[in-house]
Amino acid sequence: MQAIFETLFNVIYLTSVITLGSIMVKRGKQNSRLFGWMAVLLGMGDAFHLIPRSYALLTTGLEANAAALGFGKLITSITMTIFYIILYHIWRKRYDIRNKQGLTWAIYLLSAIRIVLCLFPQNDWFNYYAPVSWGIYRNLPFAIMGMIMIYIFRAEAKKAHDQAFGFMWLAILLSFGLYLPVVLWATTIRWIGMLMIPKTLAYVWVVIMGYKEFLAETSR
Numbered sequence: 256m257q258a259i260f261e262t263l264f265n266v267i268y269l270t271s272v273i274t275l276g277s278i279m280v281k282r283g284k285q286n287s288r289l290f291g292w293m294a295v296l297l298g299m300g301d302a303f304h305l306i307p308r309s310y311a312l313l314t315t316g317l318e319a320n321a322a323a324l325g326f327g328k329l330i331t332s333i334t335m336t337i338f339y340i341i342l343y344h345i346w347r348k349r350y351d352i353r354n355k356q357g358l359t360w361a362i363y364l365l366s367a368i369r370i371v372l373c374l375f376p377q378n379d380w381f382n383y384y385a386p387v388s389w390g391i392y393r394n395l396p397f398a399i400m401g402m403i404m405i406y407i408f409r410a411e412a413k414k415a416h417d418q419a420f421g422f423m424w425l426a427i428l429l430s431f432g433l434y435l436p437v438v439l440w441a442t443t444i445r446w447i448g449m450l451m452i453p454k455t456l457a458y459v460w461v462v463i464m465g466y467k468e469f470l471a472e473t474s475r
Contacts, residue, residue: 258312261452265305268455272462273298279469286345287472290465293341297458300334303327318383325380332373332393336366339400342461346404349420350411362403365396372396390438401431419468423461430457 272294279291304327311320343362346352372378372393379385409424411417433454440447 257449258309261312261449262309264452264455265309268459269298269302269305272459275462275466279466282473283469284472286348287465287469289341289345289348290462290468293338293345294462294465296334296341297338297462300331300338301455303330303334321383322381325382325385329373329378329380333370336369336397336400339397339404340366342404345465346407346411349417350415352411358403358407362400365400365403369393369396369400387439394435394438398431398435401427405431419471420464423464426457426460426464430454430461433457 276291276294276296276298279287280295281291283291304324307320307323307327308317311317311324314320317324340362343359347359372389375389375393377386378389378393405424405427408420408427412420412423433450436447437450437454
């Protein structure tokens with residue numbers, strides 16, 4: 256049952272975000288085009304992990320497909336980092352942020368640290384029981400990025416009375432909050448991996464906010 260449900264969910268999710276992203280890239284202007292690239296990157300990056308996961312669940316199991324799953328996790332970890340860099344620039348453009356260069360450097364530095372940590376062989380990506388400690392190390396800078404994004408979106412949306420992006424901070428918070436237990440316990444408690452579904456829905460929420468902005472943009 257889990258295999259069938261997850262596979263159907265993954266197909267609908269990947270198709271939806273890539274399709275919406277492609278529409279925004281092709282027809283969008285300003286922020287909505289950035290949202291489009293972000294959505295396409297999200298879908299393409301997640302495909303590297305979700306397709307092998309669905310295959311594993313439907314065939315010989317997760318542990319037997321550890322190498323494909325590990326490679327997918329590596330790619331997804333990098334693309335998700337870039338996802339937040341793009342989202343940061345969407346924030347700057349939407350709220351017309353013309354200074355705060357130190358914050359920009361902080362986001363880029365945290366992103367670089369995260370990506371470099373992901374490339375360390377100690378992550379042992381191809382081992383199903385990869386060390387949890389390295390999962391924590393590589394996700395620390397990512398978590399700091401997340402906290403920054405939550406704060407800046409909440410602060411600027413409140414200041415600008417931005418109803419369209421008023422809950423962007425909450426979507427980011429949910430995505431990180433649901434991801435943390437997966438990092439810590441997914442390999443030992445199998446059902447924890449199911450938290451990736453509501454986590455993924457939080458990202459879909461982000462994309463939908465961007466798509467609504469695209470629709471508003473094109474109707475002007």
